[in-house]
Amino acid sequence: MWLSRIIGGMKVLLISPYELGRQPFSLAHAAALLRARDHEVVLIDLAQGSLPREGLEDFDLIGISLGMHTATRIATSLLPMLRAKAARARLVCYGVYAPPNRGLLEDLGVDVVLGPEFEDELVALTGGEEPDKGAKVAFVVPDRKGLPALTRYAHLQLPDGGRKTVGFVEASRGCKYLCRHCPLVPVYEGRFRAIPRDLVIADAAQQIEEGATHLSFGDPDFLNGPTHALRLLETLHERWPHITFDATIKISHILAHRDLLPRLREYGCLFMTTAAESFDDTVLGFLDKGHTGEDIRHAVVLARQAGIAIAPTFVPFTPWTTLDGYIDLLTQVRDLGLINSVSPIQLAIRLLIPEGSYLLRIPGFRDRLKPFAEAILGYPWQNPDPRVDALQARLQTWVEHVEGGGHDRLSAFAGLWRLAHEASGRKAPPLAADGAGPHIPRLSEPWYCCAEPTTSQLARCAVGA
Ligand code: SF4
Secondary structure, eight states: OGGGGOTTOOEEEEEEOOOTTOOOHHHHHHHHHHHTTTOEEEEEETTTSOOOSSOGGGOSEEEEEOOSHHHHHHHHHHHHHHHHHSTTSEEEEESTTTGGGHHHHHHTTOSEEEOSSOHHHHHHHTTOOOOOTTOOOOOOOOOOTTSOOGGGSOOEEOTTSOEEOEEEEOSEEEOSOOOTTOTTHHHHTTOEEEOOHHHHHHHHHHHHHTTOOEEEEOOSOTTSSHHHHHHHHHHHHHHOTTOEEEEEOOHHHHHHTGGGHHHHHHTTEEEEEEEEEOSOHHHHHHHTOSOOHHHHHHHHHHHHHTTOEEEEEEOOBOTTOOHHHHHHHHHHHHHTTOGGGSOGGGGSOBOOOOTTOGGGGSTTTGGGBOOOBTTTTBOOBOOSSHHHHHHHHHHHHHHHHHHHTTOOHHHHHHHHHHHHHHHTTOOOOOOOTTOSOOOOOEESSOOOSSSOOOHHHHHHHHHHO
């Protein structure tokens, strides 16, 4: 029996295929739980290194963290080799993207598929106590030993050319909203929970000791629990007044908690990432975002009044996008002085529809989709106007080109602006050379979790794999 081999500690390999420049919490947290039970745990971040050439056959359990779409795409290309080389290991995939892709993962040889609240079951798989049904994971301080140094991950670029080493922390899990396109929604169904403050502080402390001078909060939404967030920041600021931070905060929270913004600034908030998605109220309605285009404009003003930079993200290409709507989005980005605040890839992203997406609940929507495609881990769709799909493909190629070639954001935007106008048969109005808005602090690797990976991302990670 498989469990009979595990007495005396197992040899466990935990793999993160890709977390967009972040040191993976999902590996460090699992490592802490398993090492506390005397298992030998090896951590591999494929974005920074590669799998061991030898010795895969020695592992008893291999866990792969699938917290992102791109990670899952990389994992599916890796699994046949892992299955063959680690024949006796129990293969486990865990994270937000594991349950929706259960069938495919099992076909590729995965033995156990766990969701994002995976820790207790992972412990049980290594001979630990069986989890109580419905019990919540007891968090511990992540054990980051064995992961590459923070300096190898995304750093913070400051407008004056300075840079800061970034620590990556999480203060909560899940989300209390039900945005239809969000991959968290089918798994968390509107629930979220706070990670105890002392654990977050201890995790921040160990990264500050490692040299972090800026913390990036990876919470799906930092203000799902505003009291928890504020108390945490208060303590962090008291202990390390020089530490700055960034967080993801949704538009409706920026509006609802406008009174808190000055305190966020006081505690060191340099910028907020916010999922604006679209300025088109019809599209926002389909996505059930809970905000309007006008709310986005208002949130930009509130953030600037509080002295916090705002970095909107978008899903500009959807089945409902029109050429005029896309040009309007670019126009609003320009008029709001956000060209320097928006990563160019955000203006070329195509909506992903994974298995279980709440978009599939829109009456009649499924009829507009092609059957689920394993190659993209989603339901392919076409815009009713083929010029829109053609434009998106051209823009994606353009963005990949500019990201590899040292273009500034204004010249990247100018290419998108020209191509969009060309697609609709119009001459692009000139862009003012000084109209790109303020330069803002930003991470050296742009964050977008649920978009199609770019060719360069896949290529870079394939090297590690
Ligand atoms: S898109 Fe953001 S606010 Fe909406 S459910 Fe997902 S994490 Fe929550």
